[in-house]
Amino acid sequence: MTSPLIAPRHTLIGVFVVWGIAAALAVLVGALAEPDWRAAWMGVGMGLIVPIAFAVHLWSGRSQGFIQRMALSMIGSLFVMGLIGVGLGLATLFSG
Numbered sequence: 299m300t301s302p303l304i305a306p307r308h309t310l311i312g313v314f315v316v317w318g319i320a321a322a323l324a325v326l327v328g329a330l331a332e333p334d335w336r337a338a339w340m341g342v343g344m345g346l347i348v349p350i351a352f353a354v355h356l357w358s359g360r361s362q363g364f365i366q367r368m369a370l371s372m373i374g375s376l377f378v379m380g381l382i383g384v385g386l387g388l389a390t391l392f393s394g
Contacts, residue, residue: 309363312354313371320347320375324382333390340383347375 323343331339351371355364 309358309360309367312358313367313374315354316347316351316371317374317378319350320344320378321382323347324379324386328382328386336383336386336390340379344376344379347379348372351375 320343323346324340327336327339327343351368355367355371
């Protein structure tokens with residue numbers, strides 16, 4: 299028998315937090331890395347997202363849907379960082 303949650307937390311907030319951190323990391327890589335090394339540093343940034351997502355979703359204290367939230371965080375972060383990476387690549391291509 300399961301007990302109902304007294305004050306359930308909204309579960310998608312953690313997913314959006316992870317996406318925001320991924321966007322911030324991608325912008326940081328774009329600002330600090332040399333254009334030839336941006337793709338490599340994007341991979342490092344995506345690697346940093348994994349433990350950050352674990353921490354965010356474990357902090358929420360809900361075990362229901364953990365795998366789905368982690369998958370959504372990872373796929374969304376990959377998509378966000380990929381879009382920003384494409385933008386940075388096009389900016390590099392047309393700037394010089």
